[in-house]
Amino acid sequence: MRRKIQELQPNPLLRLINRWQSGSEIRSWADGLTGERATAKRLGRLRNHGWFTLHAIQWPSGADIDHLAIGPAGVFSINSKRHRGKAVWYGDTAITVNGTTTRHIAISQAEARRVSRTLSRGCGVEIPVRPVISVVDASNLTVKSANPPVLVLAVEHLDRVLSGLTPTLPPDQVARIYSVARDTRTWTG
Helix, strand or coil: CCCHHHCCCCHHHHHHHHCCCCCHHHHHHHHHHHHHHHHHHHHHHHHHHEEEEEEECCCCCCCEEEEEECCCCEEEEEEEEECCCCCEEEECCCCECCCCEHHCCCCCCHHHHHHHHHHHHHCCCCCCEEEEEEECCCCEEEECCCCCCCCEEHHHHHHHHHHCCCCCCHHHHHHHHHHHCHHHHHHHH
C-alpha cells in the first residue's frame, strides 16, 4: 500500500496534503494502510498462542491477501476494512456501511476459496480457509447472524476470538501449512 501511495504522489509534501483531503485517492489508500496496520498489530498477539501470520501476500495479478493467520484453529484469510466513524451492519449475506451495501462478503469468500486451493495444492492435502473481515475504527459494528459464512469482527476482538476457537490442527500441521504459505513460489505458481 505504501508503494501505491508513493506511485500516486511521489512528492512527500503533496502526499501528506492529499492524505487529508476528503475524497482523495491517497486518503483512501492511507486509510486502508492504517486499517491493515491495526489488524497486523492485533494478529501479532497470536504468536504466543501457537499462531503464525503473514501480511500483504502478493498474487501475480498485483492484488494481495491482507493477512493470513495459521494456527491451532485453522487457516484464516483476513481482510482489513477501515470504516472510520461509520456504522457497519452484517446480516446473513451482506455488510452495509452507513446503510450502503458493500461487496465485502463476496470478495472475502472468493479470496478464502482461492487461498484454500493454493495452499491445498502446495500442501498436497485439502486446506480449508475461513474468511474473516477485521473492521477497524467503525463507530458501531452490529452482527445479526448466528452462523455467519464470514467471521466479521471488530479489530480489537480479533486475537481473542481466533485464539479462543476450538483447535483443529496439531502443531506439526500448523508448521507445515505455514512453511508452504511463506514460500513466495506458492502464490506465484
